Amino acid sequence: MGQVCGCFQVDQSTVAIKETFGKYDGVLEPGCHCLPWCIGSSVVGLLSVRVQQLDVRCETKSRDNVFVNVVASVQYRVVDGKAKEAFYKLTNPREQIQSYVFDVVRATVPKMDLDAVFEQKNEIAKSVADELEKAMTTYGFEIVQTLIVDIIPDETVKRAMNEINAAARLRVATQEKAEAEKILQVKRAEAEAEAKYLSGQGVARQRQAIVDGLRESVLNFSHNVPGTTAKDVLDMVLLTQYFDTMRDIGASAKSSTVFIPHGPGAVRDIAEQIRNGLLQGEAASSML
Secondary structure, rough: OOOOOOOOEEOEEEEOOOOOOEEEEEEEEEEEEOOOOOOOEEEEEEEEOEEHHHHHHHEOOOOOOEEEEEEEEEEEOOOOOOOHHHHOOOOOOHHHHHHHHHHHHHHHHOOOOOHHHHHHHHHHHHHHHHHHHHHHHOOOOOEEEEEEEEEEOOOHHHEEEEEEHHHHHHHHHHHHHHHHHHHHHHHHHHHHHHHHHHHHHHHHHHHHHHHHHHHHHHHHHHHHHOOOHHHHHHHHHHHHHHHHHHHHHHOOOOOOOOOOOOOHHHHHHHHHHHHHHHHHHHHHHHHO
């Protein structure tokens, strides 16, 4: 209705292409414009000057023969002052951009292994942006940004990559576990050796204390009871220890049955064995 009355409205962030009798006659900026249709003036098209986005999905293969889908996101807009070129030089700019993306991706990715494609996606995006910039500037379009937003290998390849990663992590975990077990065993052995060493020191001190106590008892008894010899005192001490041992065995609830020769004669035999051992030890020391 507005164009019938000679008026035309152009919305914000949009420009209109004006022709007079089929010939380009300028660009109409946002606002209301007078178009005398009676002298052949008309609006033949509209162009958005906003930044637009085109997502391109391209299937190609890497150098190690893995098929992969690369998704590129291209952001572009019409260059200020070049609405004429953008409207008249390209029939479908989105298809043109898509063709350039296909060309660059399929020329770049086959030169890389699959791992390199993931690592160097920024380089792929830069190659696409450079090629598009050179080609689309002539047609009045500016490439604002180009991103590689997704790299999708075949499902079997993804599963294999995950299995490789899982196996590598499992191997590291196994090594760490083995190292921890090794440390634990070493520490346990060190603790056991230290315990045995301390136990040996305790036994040695216990025996030394027993010997010192016996010597002191013998000396005290000999001084206090005239006529007694060290042999008599030692026999009496051994007899006392013997009966104490028998009492402890009988009083213990968890003791096993022990068969030993019982009677004063047994104590005499033990005393004789101790004396013989001491005499032999003294004899050996004197020979040295």
